[in-house]
Amino acid sequence: MAWTVNDSRNLYGIRHWGGHFFDAGDNGNVVVRPKGRHGSEIDLYALTRKLAASGLELPLLVRFPDILQQRARRIIEGFDAAREAWEYPQGYTLLYPVKVNQQEAV
Known part of the structure; x- marks a missing residue:
């Protein structure tokens, strides 16, 4: 059985803390929508990878x-x-x- 977005939501427990701002994206990564449910989304894993590749050290405060x-x-x-x-x-x-x-x- 293939991994689904709902599997990611359940793994991260997003329904307990995400509100209208956090969710699992189509690829299963946690995304944030700072403007709310209908705003553009930011893939937090991709953002972390990009910032680390630019030379910033983890962990980061966003x-x-x-x-x-x-x-x-x-x-x-x-x-x-x-x-x-x-x-x-x-x-x-x-x-x-x-x-x-x-x-x-x-």
Whole structure:
């Protein structure tokens, strides 16, 4: 029996953590779509190979600010909907802990 994309999805457990941003590509490699489900995809294995071939040493830290922005927007929209549904008159400021590299600003 031949290996399938769904076999890769199950192996990596993508349905548990991938959201609309990560999936298994047609070749079985993990891909990321920083703009979401309908955005262009980046094959993470191919990216790693290309960066290593350019002389960079592994492991590498690759950031996807589009994902962070979309996740923050989703949280804000959820709070806005709850405020409206419960007629909560006060404002709020979203403060949410994000696990980041402490050497860089997010």
